[in-house]
Amino acid sequence: MDLRFVLDPDLTTELREQLVALWVDVTNAGGAVGFVAPVTADEVRPVAESTLAAVADGPDRLLAGYEDDRLVAVLVIADNRFHLKTHWRVLKRVMVHPDTQGRGYGAALMREAERVARTAAVEALHVTVRDGLGLDRFYRRLGYREIGRLPAALRLSPTDSRDEILMWLDLPEQS
Numbered sequence: 001m002d003l004r005f006v007l008d009p010d011l012t013t014e015l016r017e018q019l020v021a022l023w024v025d026v027t028n029a030g031g032a033v034g035f036v037a038p039v040t041a042d043e044v045r046p047v048a049e050s051t052l053a054a055v056a057d058g059p060d061r062l063l064a065g066y067e068d069d070r071l072v073a074v075l076v077i078a079d080n081r082f083h084l085k086t087h088w089r090v091l092k093r094v095m096v097h098p099d100t101q102g103r104g105y106g107a108a109l110m111r112e113a114e115r116v117a118r119t120a121a122v123e124a125l126h127v128t129v130r131d132g133l134g135l136d137r138f139y140r141r142l143g144y145r146e147i148g149r150l151p152a153a154l155r156l157s158p159t160d161s162r163d164e165i166l167m168w169l170d171l172p173e174q175s
Contacts, residue, residue: 003073003105004066005112011056015064018071020048022095029098032130036156051076051093063116065096065109072097073109077116088124089117110142117171124170130154131163144169 009015023044027035034047054060055076065073076092091113096106117125127144129135131154136146144167152161 002067003103003108005109006064006066007116008055008061009064011052011062015071016048016052019052019074020044022071022074022097023048023093025098026095030133031095031098032133032135033093033095054078061116063109063113065105065112067100067105072100073105075109075113077113087122088126089122091125091127094127106138107142110139114169114171118174122171124168126169127167129165129167131165136165136167139167139169142169 020041023033023035024039024041026033027039027044028037030037035044051060052062055062059079059081061077063075063077064071073096075094078090078092080086080088080090091110094106094109096109114125125144127139129139131149140146146165147168148166150164150166153164154162156162
C-alpha cells in the first residue's frame with residue numbers, strides 16, 4: 001500500500017479544490033458524505049469551506065491520505081467543543097476515492113485516525129453512518145460498535161428516509 005498520511009496539511013487553494021473534487025467523486029459514486037448524488041462542485045464547495053474553516057481556525061484536525069501526490073482519502077477529527085466531552089472525538093467526512101476502493105485505504109485511514117487520537121490522549125472515537133449502504137459492517141470490522149440509531153433522521157428524498165447509525169470505538173491505553 002502506497003498511502004502516505006499528512007495531519008493538518010497546509011490548506012492551499014489547490015488542496016481545497018482537490019478536497020472538493022474528492023467529495024464530489026465520492027458522493028457521485030454513492031458515498032454517504034452529506035449529499036445525495038448527483039452533486040456538483042458548486043454545491044459541495046460551501047460545505048467544504050465551512051468544514052475547512054473549523055480546521056484552519058481550530059480545533060478540528062484534517063487527516064489527508066495521498067497516493068503519490070494525489071489526494072485519495074480524507075477525514076476530519078472534530079472536537080466536541082464542550083468541556084465535558086474533551087475525552088472523545090467525532091470522525092466526519094470519511095472519504096476514500098472510489099477508484100481506490102478495495103486497496104485497504106479506508107481501513108488504513110481509520111487506523112491512522114486512531115493513532116492520531118491516541119497520541120492526543122483521546123479515549124474514544126464516534127462516527128455516524130447512513131443506514132442502507134452497509135457502511136456499518138465496515139466500521140464493525142474495525143472494532144466500532146453500534147450505540148444507537150436516530151430513526152429516519154436522514155431524508156434523502158420525499159420517499160427515502162434513512163436511519164443515522166451511531167458508532168463508537170473505545171481507545172484503551174496501549175502498553
